[in-house]
Amino acid sequence: MSREIDEGLERAERTRPIPQSVQARMRFLLKGAKGSTKKLAQDLGVSQRTVQRWLKGQGTPKPAAAKAIEAKVRTAWQPRVKQRVRKAAEQNGFMLTLSGTFGFSSAARSTDDPRPRIITHKMPGSVAQRLYAARDAGESQEEQEKILAEALRDHYFKDNGHRARGLDVELNDVAWMDLEGL
Secondary structure, eight states, rough: OOOOHHHHHHHHSSSOOOOOOHHHHHHHHHHTTTOOOOHHHHHHHOOOOHHHHHHTOOOOHHHHHHHHHHHHHHHSSHHHHHHHHHHHHHHHHHEEEEEEEEEEEEETTTTTEEEEEEEEEEOOOOHHHHHEEEEEEEEOOHHHHHHHHHHHHHIITTTTTTTTTTEEEEEEEEEEEEEEEE
């Protein structure tokens, strides 16, 4: 399952990319563990010696450990920036650029075959609030896609209620997306 929406929110929240090498990620996590390789080892579920080797750039973590390291770095990376960006998006909205496959139904129940579209549209803060709440609650990609589909239906396709009454929009797949102004 694609994680495009979660990743889009995370990309928008960062002013700098997270460290790419395992060694750099481990040094970052070590600062959070107040320099204790023992505490960092406990947090990651590995031995202290393994942490020391990774810090020296020796060896490569197994995929599960690498994923845990990346998740911990993402969680701790620039928390004040993330909070500021989130607050601004929830108040002022954001610009959504999305490539996805959309299906449509009208009031007469006629249906268009799903087709890909690229859409760029300013979304209100209420959409950002719903997306963040869904992400925070661990909602599935499908639930987040429903939020985007409803938002695009209301604010893009229906132009805030000025056209296309009875139109329903389904977002079948997100190929890629970008969020700006978060």
